[in-house]
Amino acid sequence: MQHEEAQSHAAPIHEDVLAEQQQLVQQLLLAGDEEATCTCSPSVLKLALGDLQVSADIQAQLRQLLSLGQQQHWLLDCSKVVLGEAMGQGTFGTAYRATLNASEVAVKVVHVAHEAALLNLLREVEVLAAVRHPCVLRFLGLGVAGPAQFWLLTEFMAGGNLEAWLAKEEVVAVPRQQQGVQLGGQRQGQGSAGGGLAAAKGPARRFAERLRIVLQVAQGLAALHRQNPPVLHRDLKPTNVFVDSRLHARVAQAAAQLDKEDFKLNIPSSWPFSLQTSLRFSARCML
DSSP states (O other), X not given: OXXXXXXXXXXXXXXXXXXXXXXXXXXXXXXXXXXXXXXXXXXXXXXXXXXXXXXXXXXXXXXXXXXXXXXXXXEEOGGGEEEEEEEEEOSSOEXXXXXXXXXXXXXXXXXXXXXXXXXXXXXXXXXXXHOOOTTBOOEEEEEEEETTXXXXXXXXXXXXXXXXXXXXXXXXXXXXXXXXXXXXXXXXXXXXXXXXXXXXXXXXXXXHHHHHHHHHHHHHHHHHHTSSSOEEOSOOOGGGEEEXXXXXXXEOOOXXXXXXXXXXXXXXXXXXXXXXXXXXXXXXXXX
């Protein structure tokens, strides 16, 4: 029954998320505010490269990607983005809470130091711009903020990453009567019915929520695998899964595309790229 409950909520939530994502894109990029976007001019390309020494092929790929961003209205003017508090730092950049056209967004600030890092960024943007699925974090745009400095914009997830949500869920182990304070005839605070993500819940409801998140992560990965060429995540872990205020999960940080000839039994030795993954969450065959 718990499994059926999780599945019953999946479809309508997917429809709601798709509608909200489309509305956000319209607000940010296509609502008549053309000032938020910019053109792929020679000066923008020069700024993007900075002092990097890159091959002509990589320069051509960068020019092509920026031109695509201009055509699809996701090449952004960073001066229109207002950075807020830092939310975390990863291997490839620092994430910030930000606003664009009065809408909340998330911004990853990436400083590119060498050609390989630029190529990784190009691959990531190509993947993000191509994938449109309610269980994959929605890409909103890319901006060139300075010499070899890029801002990658995605939707803002109010629930944080899955690791943080699981930590908050530990609150449910505290008896309901020990949470919050008594006001009048009702108890207020984290133990109340409106206590947010960390509100006390029964074991069955908690299991159903976790099962639904697992299902949504699997659906997000399946959407990546259906791309042509397929996209493999390579670094799936709780900090790369985000949840919104309604506990709808999105997979993030997927950036590895493989051609068909890469799918062999000896995949670890045949992959044409270095693995950027976390050992704790790696498949045993990859260790």
